[in-house]
Amino acid sequence: xxxxxxxxxxxxxxxxxxxxxxxxxxxxxxxxxxxxxxxxxxxxxxxxxxxxxxxxxxxxxxxxxxxxxxxxxxxxxxxxxxxxxxxxxxxxxxxxxxxxxxxxxxxxxxxxxxxxxxxxxxxxxxxxxxxxxxxxxxxxxxxxxxxxxxxxxxxxxxxxxxxxxxxxxxxxxxxxxxxxxxxxxxxxxxxxxxxxxxxxxxxxxxxxxxxxxxxxxxxxxxxxxxxxxxxxxxxxxxxxxxxxxxxxxxxxxxxxxxxxxxxxxxxxxxxxxxxxxxxxxxxxxxxxxxxxxxxxxxxxxxxxxxxxxxxxxxxxxxxxxxxxxxxxxxx
Numbered sequence: 001x002x003x004x005x006x007x008x009x010x011x012x013x014x015x016x017x018x019x020x021x022x023x024x025x026x027x028x029x030x031x032x033x034x035x036x037x038x039x040x041x042x043x044x045x046x047x048x049x050x051x052x053x054x055x056x057x058x059x060x061x062x063x064x065x066x067x068x069x070x071x072x073x074x075x076x077x078x079x080x081x082x083x084x085x086x087x088x089x090x091x092x093x094x095x096x097x098x099x100x101x102x103x104x105x106x107x108x109x110x111x112x113x114x115x116x117x118x119x120x121x122x123x124x125x126x127x128x129x130x131x132x133x134x135x136x137x138x139x140x141x142x143x144x145x146x147x148x149x150x151x152x153x154x155x156x157x158x159x160x161x162x163x164x165x166x167x168x169x170x171x172x173x174x175x176x177x178x179x180x181x182x183x184x185x186x187x188x189x190x191x192x193x194x195x196x197x198x199x200x201x202x203x204x205x206x207x208x209x210x211x212x213x214x215x216x217x218x219x220x221x222x223x224x225x226x227x228x229x230x231x232x233x234x235x236x237x238x239x240x241x242x243x244x245x246x247x248x249x250x251x252x253x254x255x256x257x258x259x260x261x262x263x264x265x266x267x268x269x270x271x272x273x274x275x276x277x278x279x280x281x282x283x284x285x286x287x288x289x290x291x292x293x294x295x296x297x298x299x300x301x302x303x304x305x306x307x308x309x310x311x312x313x314x315x316x317x318x319x320x321x322x323x324x325x326x327x328x329x330x331x
Contacts, residue, residue, distance in 0.1 A: 034070045035063075035097075035286055038090035038116075040109060042083065042102025042231035046073035053272040054099065054121065057279030076105070078235020080177070083108035091116060097285050099278055100144075102231040103129050103180060110142060117291040120144030121278040122271055124180040124229060126296060135296040143291040144281055146298055147229070147269050153184065154191035156252050156267050159304070160224050161195055163265065163322055164250060167224055171200045171217030171249065173240075174228035184228045199226075207236050214247045225251035227258070229268070237261050250314050256305045259330060264314065265306045265322075269299035303327040 037058075044051050051073075055065055063069045072095060074086040087108040090098055097117045100106040106123050109116075110131060118141055120126060125148045132138035135146060161167050172188060174181045185201065192199060200220040202213040217225065225244050227233060233240055234255055241261045244251045253259070254268035277297075285291060304322075307330040311318050323329060 034066070034068055036072060036093065036095040037069050037282060038072045038093065038095035038098040039074065040083070040086055040090060040098060040100045040105045041073070041075040042080070042100075042105040043076070043078045043234040044101055045075055045077070050272045050275050051101075053276040054279055057276035058282065060276075061279055061283045063279075063283070076231075078232045080104045080232065084112070087112040097282055099275075099282065101275070103131075103178065104231060106131050106142070110140075114141055116141065117285045118142045118144070119278050119281040119285070119291070120146070120296070121275045122147055122269075124148050125183055128183055129179045132296065137292070138294070138296055139292040141291050143294040143296055144278060145274050146296050147274070148180075148183070148298075152254070152268060153187040154194065156226060156254070157188070157191050157195055157197060159265065159267055159322070160226065160250075160252050161197065163318060164224060164316065168196060169198045169200065169220065169222045170224050170226050171202055171214075171220065171222035172226045172228065173202050173204060173213055173217075173233075175205055175230045175232055176203055177205050178230055178232075180230075181228060188226070204233075207239060210236070210240055210243050214243050214249065217249065218247050222249065225249040227251060227253045229254040234258075237263075245310070245313070248314065250311075250316055256303060256328075259305045259307045259310075262310055263307060264310045264316070265304070267304045268302060270301040270303050273301045274299055306330065 065071050072090060072093060074090060076082040076086060083105055091112045097119060098109050099119045099121050100109055101122045103123050106120050109118050121144060123146060126132045126146050127134060131142050188199060200222050202216045204210050204213045237258050238261050241258055241263045250264045253263050253266040256266045259266045281294060304326045305328045306318055306326045
């Protein structure tokens, strides 16, 4: 190396170290430093099978927690009032991307930051809830999955009718505090003309309103219960399933966790698969993709789960046609 070349190299190193000291060692992303991923769950626990599917999805893509990435888990356990605080905490920790489960969680994070990329793992209606402009070109800092599939409402009612052929009156339990509620009600009303079923709508915004809502359903002589998807309901699923059983109301849900707790049946997207696939969005963002340029996708896997023990307790014989289509039968 010539003396001139040596002096030039020394000057470059000196300049870099000066910039490094000005910025502060903690503000410079070092080679090999794990990227930070925030995960905000509206209802699920970090230990749940569904949440851990996200970790497995990252591992499939070469990201090991603690080595390549550090995952910061936060859960509201169905308490929507905690979401703004949890979202702000993740933003203050300067994570590189935030993955959210639940519409309310996504809204809380979007209000907290317009800079950190947000990946929706499970969100019902991102356009209707104001999270994105449209599905093909979401824009802004939000992308991910939408679980809003119009045919789902009709499909669930059809499954109830096929399971209980004499069914004519169904109670629909929902939470008007969530923006998806009005859309779900609209879809259900659109599905009714194709089925000789009368719907009775009952509401619950708090756990204390579960019992009065189901009592109202009983007074209306409904024969079954349809539960609209809601993170708050999921977090209180054991209580809700117990009250439905006490009211002798066979119920269909959108999430298999209800059936694991003793609910009769569920039909809906495979949420573990959606959380696993959301790792793909994270991978693209960490590699430089802008979330607003990544189209929003819909679920590709749906599952029908039936609990035969609950059917027997309710005096219901599940038709063979349902059992043959079920992805899982709890005996």
